[in-house]
Amino acid sequence: MLANDDGVRAVYAAHGPELYRFALRSLGDRGLAEEAVQETFVRAWQAANRFDDALGSLRTWLFAIVRNVVIDLSRARAVRPALATESRNNEPIVIDDDVERVLVAWQVEEALQKLSTEHRAALVEVHYKSRPYHEVAADLGVPVGTIKSRVYYALKAMRLALEELGWSDDV
Amino acid sequence: MTSDPCRELRGALGAVALGNADEAEHIALRAHLDGCAECRAELRELRSVAAGLPLADPARVADVTSSGLLQPSPTLAKRVLGRVTAERFARRTRRRRRVGLATAIAAAIVAFALVVPDGSPTGTHVALTAKEAGVTAKATLRSRNAGTEVAFHVAGLHQGEYYWLWVTGDDGDRVGAGTFQGTANASDLVMTAALPLRDARRIWVTDEHDKVVLDERLPAPA
Ligand SMILES: [Zn+2]
Numbered sequence: 001m002l003a004n005d006d007g008v009r010a011v012y013a014a015h016g017p018e019l020y021r022f023a024l025r026s027l028g029d030r031g032l033a034e035e036a037v038q039e040t041f042v043r044a045w046q047a048a049n050r051f052d053d054a055l056g057s058l059r060t061w062l063f064a065i066v067r068n069v070v071i072d073l074s075r076a077r078a079v080r081p082a083l084a085t086e087s088r089n090n091e092p093i094v095i096d097d098d099v100e101r102v103l104v105a106w107q108v109e110e111a112l113q114k115l116s117t118e119h120r121a122a123l124v125e126v127h128y129k130s131r132p133y134h135e136v137a138a139d140l141g142v143p144v145g146t147i148k149s150r151v152y153y154a155l156k157a158m159r160l161a162l163e164e165l166g167w168s169d170d171v
Numbered sequence: 172m173t174s175d176p177c178r179e180l181r182g183a184l185g186a187v188a189l190g191n192a193d194e195a196e197h198i199a200l201r202a203h204l205d206g207c208a209e210c211r212a213e214l215r216e217l218r219s220v221a222a223g224l225p226l227a228d229p230a231r232v233a234d235v236t237s238s239g240l241l242q243p244s245p246t247l248a249k250r251v252l253g254r255v256t257a258e259r260f261a262r263r264t265r266r267r268r269r270v271g272l273a274t275a276i277a278a279a280i281v282a283f284a285l286v287v288p289d290g291s292p293t294g295t296h297v298a299l300t301a302k303e304a305g306v307t308a309k310a311t312l313r314s315r316n317a318g319t320e321v322a323f324h325v326a327g328l329h330q331g332e333y334y335w336l337w338v339t340g341d342d343g344d345r346v347g348a349g350t351f352q353g354t355a356n357a358s359d360l361v362m363t364a365a366l367p368l369r370d371a372r373r374i375w376v377t378d379e380h381d382k383v384v385l386d387e388r389l390p391a392p393a
Contacts, residue, residue: 008255010367012248013316018365020243034247041251042258057344101226108227111220114349124229127189127221148182153333155185155217160335160347162220164365 001058002045012041015059018110018165019066025106026070026099027077036073040066060166063103071099111161115154122150176203177210184210188217248316294322297374299385301327308376308385314368321348321374323360325385328353332378338364339373341391 001007016037023036043065044051051061112120125136126147133151137144159167183200186192192200204211294311301307308325319338328334336348348362364371369392376385 002255005252005256008252009248010369012251013314014318014366014370016248016251017243017316020247030244034243034250037243037247038251038254042254045255045258058342104223105226105228108220108223109232112227112229112232120229120232123224126191127224128229130191133186133191145182148185151189152181152185152217155188155220156213158220159216162223164347167219167223 001051002041002048008041008045011044011058011062015062018059019062021110022063022103022106023066023070025109026102027073032073032077036066036069039069039073043069057166059164063166067099067103074099107162107165107167108158110165111158114161115157119150119154119157122147123154126151177207180210184214185217188214188221190221295368295389297387297389299374299376299387301385302382303327303384306384310374310387312368312371312374312389315363318346318363318365319348319368319371320361320363323362324357325360325376326357328384329378330355334384335377336360336362336364337373337375337377338366338371339375340366340370341372342370 002011019040020033020037023033023040024030027033027036040062044062047065051058112123115123122136125131125139126133133144133147137147140147180200180203183192183196186196187200200210204214294313297310297312299308299310306325306327308323310324311322313320313322321336321338323336330353332353334351334353336351337345338348339345346364346366348364349360351358351360351362371389372391373386373388375383375387378384
């Protein structure tokens with residue numbers, strides 16, 4: 001699948017931007033995130049014969065690679081203070097275990113982003129802002145049942161989006 | 172097949188998963204869960220999502236949506252290709268030393284022969300087969316950087332019900348293009364599935380019960 005230029009282009013079109021967003025979320029630096037994506041494709045190409053369709057999706061495999069790349073780049077940056085200070089206004093440097101946590105956070109944010117505006121708003125109000133359902137319903141001029149139903153569908157749609165991103169219940 | 176009580180308790184199910192249900196909802200749901208394995212499984216799934224929510228920052232999501240900040244630079248695709256090509260060249264050079272020039276040239280010719288032209292810019296037009304009476308739909312699929320864009324025209328779905336649009340790849344995995352609500356009149360939607368158009372083999376729609384409502388196979392690219 002990475003054996004020729006078109007294969008690389010197709011895999012990049014399908015997964016490049018999301019690999020980049022995960023790397024940026026972890027590394028907090030656009031240049032470093034782009035470096036991580038390039039390195040991920042090189043490693044994926046080198047190991048392409050070890051990729052087994054039957055064992056899981058291409059996305060899961062690529063994310064396993066980018067996770068390692070992010071850890072390597074974080075370690076390299078940790079011993080190069082000049083680079084680290086450049087991004088002090090962005091994300092903290094993450095190493096090893098932190099990468100797992102950031103991966104989960106990033107998956108949840110990707111899933112939130114895919115929700116319709118209505119569904120996301122309902123979830124943000126009742127969950128993140130801890131507002132009572134009836135209050136949110138009154139604000140929007142809809143029945144309480146509508147808000148409850150939007151929250152249910154928001155969670156349901158997020159579940160499907162997360163499964164596509166390789167979500168596992170044992171995190 | 173999901174029965175009506177399950178549907179009526181969905182609001183309660185979401186609230187219980189989030190941990191903000193009231194006493195009446197707890198009681199009603201508990202009584203139902205004892206006899207309904209489907210809802211028990213669903214509650215487990217939604218709780219797992221709810222457990223992940225505190226890790227995310229919704230403000231960050233709003234920023235991303237409005238600014239497009241999280242897109243890689245448009246030249247990244249070229250640089251990725253450049254790096255992989257350089258690696259491939261390096262490996263071929265190493266191999267050439269081992270197995271000789273003729274084999275390497277043969278490998279290069281095979282690599283070129285595998286190149287296929289891009290999908291037509293006007294898009295692939297598809298009329299979907301309805302699995303439910305009165306439903307009609309057609310779609311235009313276009314190749315985009317983010318994957319396969321589906322311009323979808325649909326009529327005859329149930330007002331207010333939720334539907335899922337899926338695209339299945341040549342690897343058999345389904346990729347969601349998004350959810351939408353049924354309307355009494357015809358509606359036009361544009362959604363994107365994160366897989367390349369050339370890999371798309373099937374486009375289909377499911378309802379709230381995961382029942383297939385519309386379905387069509389896509390021809391493999393020539
Ligand atoms: Zn049930």
